[in-house]
Amino acid sequence: MKTAVLGGGISGLSAGYYLLRKFGKPLTIYEASPRVGGWIRSEWHKERGFLFESGPRTIRPKGIAGANTLELVDQLNLPIKPIRASHVAARNRMLYAKGQICLLPNSPRGLIGTVPPFTKPLYRALLHDLTTGGTVAKNEDESIYSFAQRRFGKEIADYAISPMICGICAGDAREISVRFLMESLFEKEQKYGGVIKGMLYSRFKNNVDESKVGLFDQDEPKLFKQAVQEKWAMYGLADGLEQLPRALRKYLGEHDVNVQLSSKCHNLSFNNDGARISVRDVDLPVAHVVSSLPAHQLAPLVRTQHPSLAAQLLDIPYVDVVVVNLQYNSDRLLKQNGFGLLVPPVEKLPVLGVIFDSCCFDMAGNTILTVMMGGRWFDKWFGHQPSQKELRDIAQLHVRKILHIKEEPNFSRVHTLHKCIPQYTVGHKRRVENIRSYIKNYKLPLSLCGAAYDGVGINDVILSARRQVNKLPVHQPPPGH
Known part of the structure; x- marks a missing residue:
């Protein structure tokens, strides 16, 4: 029987990658949407030379998790765009507080x-x-x-x-x-x-x-050593971070791993022989399930058979975020270059922060900004379900107020990302331990990876997938049993 991975975001694809390396086939990844990558989404405007990211745009090469991602990126032969510690985007971090932009100390x-x-x-x-x-x-x-x-x-x-x-x-x-x-x-x-x-x-x-013991086959990955030697603060990928999930999907496809898009799982049940998943009105027997789904999406799948597990999964809250990408025709609009700025909640503004994308990477004479709004305060500011135009106007209003950019953007995109980031509220570590203990105690053929459990960053969710796959016993049931 096959192993099934639920979710084709970066953690699910990584789980597929590590499962393939450990066990080989058979393996299928089921993704509910018509694309892979989850919240990672890059929109490359080649003719104008700029890029919109509605999710993350950079990765930090720090620690064991950073080394792990760099090993993966290297194995996929992806072209990297490093930002060194001396770069203005690495040095300058700002706040908007008390009516002014404040440059935070960097030494x-x-x-x-x-x-x-x-x-x-x-x-x-x-x-x-x-x-x-x-x-x-x-x-x-x-x-x-x-x-x-x-x-x-x-x-x-x-x-x-x-x-x-x-x-x-x-x-x-x-x-x-x-x-x-x-x-x-x-x-x-x-x-x-x-x-x-x-x-x-x-x-x-x-x-x-x-945490390092037994993770890497040999020494630390060579790309990680290069990052340390060259003092990378962070890095992006040519044509945007969505190249990472796309490259993973391509690699998996070339190694006969079936990545099924528009294939939402509607039910998950367990028996003595493994598990059964319901996809496209078909009940499929599988040996083991690796779920990279958000906790609130996994909960209803297991509720009938395991209501207390579903309740524990639903105890992990999520927030909605509005992301507004703005493109201006001039690259001389920012008074102070840097990675961007954050807005402390005590300022009581709908804006969480503004990322200066065109300071991080060359955008061919354009100024590219990404405004993030809402989050934990989404309902307070946007509970009336404003239109895309209203959201764009709110973002522009605060760009004018904070950055004193009076020009109108030439091009923009508005994304409302519903339940996109899990919140590690007080007691989260114990909550996750209890969830995994329940799975272990009931001997369920289920592994959990992804942002709900082991960290919300790209490095975290990739390492989460690897660690969960590493825990699986090598003597998995052979195909056909």
């Missing part, structure tokens, strides 16, 4: 002076951590806002951590788990009574990164 010297929107030097936040009492209430989890406020003060929580969470997952830092981004800092505080103290203690210990 240790920036910790000494007072830079807007902060009212005192940032080194004072580090002193706050060192001088805050050593007795810490032992918590399993807390919000990242609460943690940052407790250790570094309210200004850091409001103007550094909160906008960063908006940029990463369009979420509210007061609800997001500290384990989402700062798990190691949180654990150092819990163990040593302070973040800085914990970092100093741990530097003197020989910490072996268990």
Whole structure:
């Protein structure tokens, strides 16, 4: 019997890739939509030399997850567009706060002076951590806002951590788990009574990164070594990030893996021989299911047989995001170049941030901006279901207000991405552990990978797929059994 992968986004395609390498065929990927790639979508305007991305546009080459993606990109022979640490897009990160654009410090010297929107030097936040009492209430989890406020003060929580969470997952830092981004800092505080103290203690210990053990066949991938040597801060792909899922689909097709588009799974049930999936009104027996579906899409598939599993999956909330791409005919419109800017929630604006795409990559004399809106506050700002024109007008209004760009865009695109980013609210780690424990206890032939469980970034979901495939026993039932 076959292994079935549900979902043809980047995690599902990666799962197919790693399954193929580990077990060979037979294997089928089922994708509900008529295209692969999920939220990764690139619109390349070749005649004008510019690119719109309605999802992510860059990948960070950091850590084990970054190395893993670079190995995959190298194996697929994809042309890379690196952005080095010295590039303006890597150096300059901005906030729009208190009515002005604020350039965030990008060197240790920036910790000494007072830079807007902060009212005192940032080194004072580090002193706050060192001088805050050593007795810490032992918590399993807390919000990242609460943690940052407790250790570094309210200004850091409001103007550094909160906008960063908006940029990463369009979420509210007061609800997001500290384990989402700062798990190691949180654990150092819990163990040593302070973040800085914990970092100093741990530097003197020989910490072996268990996550690297057995992941790579040989040494670290050569493209990762190149990225480290050349100090890449991030990278994109020629013609946009959608080239990655397209290349994966092409590779899988060339190795006889069936990627079925417009093939939504309507039901998933389990029995002593494996599982049965219902696709296009046909019941198909499969040996094992790897689901890369969003948790809220998997829940109704298993509800009849496993209602408590469905309920746990539905405990993972999602948010809607509006993405507005804008193209202007001049490349001289931005007063300050950089990766873009974020808007802290305390500013109470519908805009989460603006990405300066044409600063990251050459756009042939165009200024390309991507405005992100809504997220955790989508219903507050857009619950009345505004038209595409209204959304475009709101985005342009704030581009004028924040960036002082008075010109009208020549070309634009509006995407409303419904339930596109899972929210790792307080208790998320335990929630995922309970879900996977349920699957293990009931011996269900089901693996879960993707953004709902192991991180929301491209690196995270690819590594999630690899790790789940690695956990499968090699003695899978042979074809025909």
